[in-house]
Amino acid sequence: MKAKTYLRILFGTLVLLFALAVGYVYYFIEHYPPPFTNRISLDAKLKYIRNNIDVNKIDTFIVGSSIGLNNVIGSILEKESKCVKHAVNLSVYEATTLEAEQLMQLTKTFPNLKRIIYSAQYSDLPHPWRYENFDANTYIGYMNHTLSWWRLLKFYFKACNNLLFCYERSQKWENKHMQPDKFTSLLFDHTCSVPLKIYKQKGVGGRWYLPHPPIMHIESFRAIARMAKSAKEHGIYFYVAHQPYRPELYKKHKSVRDGIAYFDQKVTEAIKEYNGTLIKLQNLPLNNSHFADRTHLNDRGSAISTKAVAKAIDNREKEK
Amino acid sequence: MLFNSYEFIFLFLPITYFIYFYLNKKHLTEASKAFMVFASLFFYSWWNIKYLPLILISMIFNYSLGRELVNPKKLKTISKKTLLWIGIAFNLGLLGYFKYMDFFIANINRLTGSEFKLLHLALPLAISFYTFQQIAYLVDSYRGETKEYDFLNYAVFVTFFPQLIAGPIVHHKEMMPQFAKTKNKVIRLENIAVGLFIFFMGLFKKVVIADTFATWATQGFDVAKNLNMLEAWSASLSYTFQLYFDFSGYTDMAIGLALLFNIKLPTNFLSPYKATSIQDFWRRWHITLSHFLRDYIYIPLGGNRKGEIRTYINLFITFLLGGLWHGAGWTFVFWGTLHGLALIIHRAWQKLKIKLPLILAWFLTFNFINIAWVFFRAKSFDDALKVLKGMFTGDFILPNSWSHLFGSLKSSLHFGEWSKLYANESYMGLWLLIAFIIVVAMPNSMEWKDRFKTNFFYLILTLFFALSLFMLYKKSEFLYFNF
Numbered sequence: 001m002k003a004k005t006y007l008r009i010l011f012g013t014l015v016l017l018f019a020l021a022v023g024y025v026y027y028f029i030e031h032y033p034p035p036f037t038n039r040i041s042l043d044a045k046l047k048y049i050r051n052n053i054d055v056n057k058i059d060t061f062i063v064g065s066s067i068g069l070n071n072v073i074g075s076i077l078e079k080e081s082k083c084v085k086h087a088v089n090l091s092v093y094e095a096t097t098l099e100a101e102q103l104m105q106l107t108k109t110f111p112n113l114k115r116i117i118y119s120a121q122y123s124d125l126p127h128p129w130r131y132e133n134f135d136a137n138t139y140i141g142y143m144n145h146t147l148s149w150w151r152l153l154k155f156y157f158k159a160c161n162n163l164l165f166c167y168e169r170s171q172k173w174e175n176k177h178m179q180p181d182k183f184t185s186l187l188f189d190h191t192c193s194v195p196l197k198i199y200k201q202k203g204v205g206g207r208w209y210l211p212h213p214p215i216m217h218i219e220s221f222r223a224i225a226r227m228a229k230s231a232k233e234h235g236i237y238f239y240v241a242h243q244p245y246r247p248e249l250y251k252k253h254k255s256v257r258d259g260i261a262y263f264d265q266k267v268t269e270a271i272k273e274y275n276g277t278l279i280k281l282q283n284l285p286l287n288n289s290h291f292a293d294r295t296h297l298n299d300r301g302s303a304i305s306t307k308a309v310a311k312a313i314d315n316r317e318k319e320k
Numbered sequence: 321m322l323f324n325s326y327e328f329i330f331l332f333l334p335i336t337y338f339i340y341f342y343l344n345k346k347h348l349t350e351a352s353k354a355f356m357v358f359a360s361l362f363f364y365s366w367w368n369i370k371y372l373p374l375i376l377i378s379m380i381f382n383y384s385l386g387r388e389l390v391n392p393k394k395l396k397t398i399s400k401k402t403l404l405w406i407g408i409a410f411n412l413g414l415l416g417y418f419k420y421m422d423f424f425i426a427n428i429n430r431l432t433g434s435e436f437k438l439l440h441l442a443l444p445l446a447i448s449f450y451t452f453q454q455i456a457y458l459v460d461s462y463r464g465e466t467k468e469y470d471f472l473n474y475a476v477f478v479t480f481f482p483q484l485i486a487g488p489i490v491h492h493k494e495m496m497p498q499f500a501k502t503k504n505k506v507i508r509l510e511n512i513a514v515g516l517f518i519f520f521m522g523l524f525k526k527v528v529i530a531d532t533f534a535t536w537a538t539q540g541f542d543v544a545k546n547l548n549m550l551e552a553w554s555a556s557l558s559y560t561f562q563l564y565f566d567f568s569g570y571t572d573m574a575i576g577l578a579l580l581f582n583i584k585l586p587t588n589f590l591s592p593y594k595a596t597s598i599q600d601f602w603r604r605w606h607i608t609l610s611h612f613l614r615d616y617i618y619i620p621l622g623g624n625r626k627g628e629i630r631t632y633i634n635l636f637i638t639f640l641l642g643g644l645w646h647g648a649g650w651t652f653v654f655w656g657t658l659h660g661l662a663l664i665i666h667r668a669w670q671k672l673k674i675k676l677p678l679i680l681a682w683f684l685t686f687n688f689i690n691i692a693w694v695f696f697r698a699k700s701f702d703d704a705l706k707v708l709k710g711m712f713t714g715d716f717i718l719p720n721s722w723s724h725l726f727g728s729l730k731s732s733l734h735f736g737e738w739s740k741l742y743a744n745e746s747y748m749g750l751w752l753l754i755a756f757i758i759v760v761a762m763p764n765s766m767e768w769k770d771r772f773k774t775n776f777f778y779l780i781l782t783l784f785f786a787l788s789l790f791m792l793y794k795k796s797e798f799l800y801f802n803f
Contacts, residue, residue: 003509006774010516013783021790161326161793 025160032170034159036139037131040169040177041069041093042103043159044186049109049143052190053088058110060087060117062193063103065095066183068119071243071297073306074191081310083114083317089193091119093184096129097220101227105136107236109143115237115317117309118227121245121295122263123212125220183296195299198292207293211249214259221266228274237317238276240267241309244284244301246294279312281305321366323573324526326792332363336481337580344505353472353499356581360479364445371444374414375479381410382454383474389461400462407458415451418444423648446485448645450478452612457492459616469496482577486570488588489608495583504582514772515579520785521765522572525565527791529758532751533562536742541697541707544741548717551739552710554748559697560690561755564593567606572765587766593689593759596681598662601689609645613638632667636660646696651704655695662688 028034033043049055062072068091077084088110090103100118107113138155141147147155160166177186180197187194198204224240231238242263250256260282267278290301297305321328336359343352365372385407389400416424422438429436457474460466469477469492477495478484498504540547540555547555568589578585588607595601602610618638624631636657643656676684691708698704719738723730742748763771772778 001774001776003513003774006513006779007509010513010779010782014786014789017783017787161790163790 021163024163025156025166028160028166028170029156032166032173034156035162035165035169036142036155036159037134039092039094039131041066041091041186044177044188045090045092045192046139046142048188048192049088050145054086055110055144056112057086058088059112059114060084061104061107061110061113061115062087062089062091062117062119062191063095063100064091064119065100065124066091066093067121067124067243067295068095068100068117069093069194070196070292071302071305072117072119072193072241072309073189073195073299073302074193075189076303076306077310077313078191080307082314084310084313087191087193089188089191091193095124096127097125097223098128098130100124101223102131102134102136104227104230105134106139106143107234108136109140113234113236115239115313116227116231117239117241117313118224119241119243119309120263121212121243122214122216122259123295125216125263126213128217128219183292193302195302196292196296198296198298199289199300204293208246209249209294211245211253211256211294212259214255214262216259216263216266221270224267225270225274228271228276231276232274237313238271238274239279239309239313239316240271240276241279241305241312242267242281243295243297243305244281244286246288246291247286248288249294250282277312277316279309281308284308321363323570323577324523324792328363329789329792332359333577333580340581341505341507349505350472352505353476356481357472357475357479360476360481360484363481364479364484367445368442371447374444374447375450378411378414378450378454379475379478380471382407382458383471385410386457386461386466386474389458390464390466404458404462408455411451411455411458415447417441418447420644420648449487449489450484452489452609452616452645453478453491456489456612456616460492466492467496473499480578480583482574482581482583483585486567486574487606487608488571488574488586489612490585494586498583501582506582508582510774511579511582513774513778514769515576517576517772517778517782517785518572518579518765518769519576520782520788521768522569522574522576524785524788525569525572525765527788529751529755530562530566530569533558533565533755536745536748537562537697539741541703542699545706547707547710547714547741548739549710549712549714550717551741552707552714554739554742554752556690556694556707556711557752560593560693561752561759563693563697564589564759565755568765575765575769589764590766591759591764593686594682595685595689596678597685598659598666598688601685602659602663609642613642617641632664635663635667639663651695651698651701654701655692658688658692658695662692 033040033047036043036046060074060077062068062074062077064072069089072089072091074087074089077087090106092099092103095103097120100120104116107116138147138151141151142155176182176184179185180187180195183196183198185194185196189195228238242260244250245256245260250260264278264280270276271278284304286297286301286304290297290304292298292301321332323329336356340352340356340359343349343355361372361375364375385403388403389407418441421441425436425438428434457466457477473496474492476499477490477492480490480495483490537555537559540551540558544551544555571588575585575587586608590604590607592601592605595604618634621634621637622630623634626634637660639656639660640653641656643652643654643659646652646655691711694707694711695701695704698707715734717734717736717738718726720735723733723735726733737743
């Protein structure tokens with residue numbers, strides 16, 4: 001064929017391919033969380049907050065790892081606490097304390113914030129890791145609709161330029177993240193918390209009976225101190241909810257008891273100066289039926305834990 | 321700006337292309353050349369504008385000196401030869417300062433126990449390439465083999481963006497006349513078709529093949545502390561394929577891009593892993609560098625004209641310098657030394673007039689090259705020895721799933737988890753096999769280019785390669801940008 005015809009077909013097909021790609025990206029963005037970060041739970045939350053939450057109403061910000069995601073249920077907190085009216089849970093799977101500190105930068109999205117709850121267990125503290133390329137300003141702009149159309153387009157483009165990855169995510173989404181009986185669940189309540197419906201120890205394996213070594217990095221406590229300081233500077237209450245360890249393991253292993261005691265001691269020291277509050281939850285009336293594994297509570301357990309957090313908040317804020 | 325980036329493919333290239341040909345269409349030839357120089361320098365500065373003055377100074381200096389060398393009548397107080405040596409010293413001085421100063425200081429410190437501070441200079445992009453190109457220009461001017469080009473033509477020759485960063489190393493004789501030709505100043509659809517075909521093929525080689533092997537090579541060379549035999553061979557072969565697909569992919573892209581502007585760049589690769597001797601390899605690998613080393617080092621040293629022993633010495637020196645050109649490190653020097661020695665052995669072997677069976681010759685050549693690349697890739701001799709130790713004395717563990725294939729031999733072999741390092745890379749074996757078939761049994765990109773026709777088959781092939789446009793998110797640099 002003539003070169004002119006050849007090139008017409010070639011460019012025509014390329015344009016068509018790009019149009020299809022753009023169409024797919026549009027579909028993907030509408031139906032799944034775009035991979036803005038390398039944490040799907042954060043991606044899902046950014047999108048959920050943008051689409052469903054009035055950022056001006058939020059007064060309570062919950063942050064942490066999956067211990068924050070699964071163990072503090074925002075919707076229960078709103079019901080049980082007299083102080084908490086509207087909560088949002090920005091906890092992210094596997095977040096270290098330093099990463100939680102980075103996530104705290106996102107509190108700027110919520111202009112009427114009154115309290116921050118960092119929900120953690122000593123097992124969250126062994127590594128001083130941070131997120132690379134954590135672009136807080138863009139995430140804030142995305143959530144509160146202040147990004148210009150050009151920056152929004154760039155944000156989507158950067159997130160979705162790996163189409164294969166997007167496709168893989170869409171394929172796994174339903175089975176992996178929309179099931180309440182999986183640890184990877186992202187089935188949010190209206191505050192982005194995820195109550196787990198996992199009731200049997202079978203299939204959980206080592207997660208049920210092996211305790212975490214009591215290793216905590218000193219930088220993690222420094223990060224907690226900085227979080228408390230920042231909260232104080234902004235006139236915001238700061239709580240550390242120390243989530244319970246499965247009581248059988250707590251009784252059986254000295255290392256767990258030591259880990260919890262050390263955590264309590266170091267956190268108390270870290271937040272004391274900034275009027276932070278440590279909420280100790282180890283002695284709640286919990287048994288195996290309340291746990292999904294050694295540290296993650298299921299919906300029954302998290303309801304109890306959240307009520308205790310609500311009570312602690314009300315007590316603390318009534319003092320004023 | 322990388323060839324494999326969105327900003328290059330969707331912004332820089334189309335804008336440059338249309339403005340360049342628009343100016344030519346309006347018969348603004350000089351303006352079109354000036355625009356090409358501007359665009360190329362913009363392309364160069366995208367990485368770091370700090371080094372723009374360096375390339376400009378280098379260009380102005382070499383052009384001025386070249387003019388003096390072409391017009392010996394004007395020279396009164398200084399001989400032509402002295403002037404040439406000044407020029408060469410300037411270029412090598414520049415290269416030496418930026419590329420080798422820290423290497424030099426570190427070795428002085430090691431030898432004398434002194435504690436001179438390292439300069440930690442960043443290597444200006446493309447300096448190795450444009451320095452060589454301009455040394456060749458000076459030498460040819462001295463020999464009276466250049467014409468009197470104006471500065472704009474010279475600047476286009478040096479900066480033309482497709483070849484600026486990592487070659488092919490072009491020669492003024494083959495480039496400047498092409499920019500002067502009137503028929504090259506109009507859009508030629510045939511060249512666009514073949515140019516895009518080669519460009520996308522190169523892009524595919526880079527982003528799909530080379531970048532896949534890059535991960536495995538990095539794991540083997542930089543991450544693992546020990547390697548068993550299969551892991552070590554996987555790592556070394558991964559790098560062997562990565563380097564070829566990366567660099568030849570870059571060259572294909574450069575050749576394809578130049579063709580869009582009706583400029584033919586020289587061939588740089590001709591299926592090097594099909595070579596059946598080390599001499600054959602250097603006729604197929606980085607051909608423009610081989611030509612430069614031959615024409616401007618080996619032959620001036622005397623080539624093969626001064627007896628057998630001198631020929632060996634000349635070969636050795638040429639490849640030692642070739643190794644050093646690739647990087648300021650003893651591993652590169654050692655790699656050059658290995659190739660120099662291999663060429664001497666090959667030459668001596670040829671004297672014996674004993675011909676090896678072709679397959680054996682290929683097998684020996686390929687394995688020598690693969691082993692020598694280990695030194696080229698490793699960051700230190702310890703890393704290189706780690707890989708070589710694994711290749712030759714590491715545990716030989718076969719995958720459990722293969723045990724039924726070996727029948728009675730089963731008891732004498734070691735089965736288990738064949739690799740902890742690559743355990744999750746289920747397609748690694750297949751990738752290695754495919755790469756092997758491509759480099760040994762398939763035509764190379766230049767052969768594809770020569771066969772190209774604007775028909776349905778090549779259209780489909782071009783579109784297939786163009787799918788790599790959807791994988792640009794990786795955006796990794798080309799290996800030869802470091803040399």
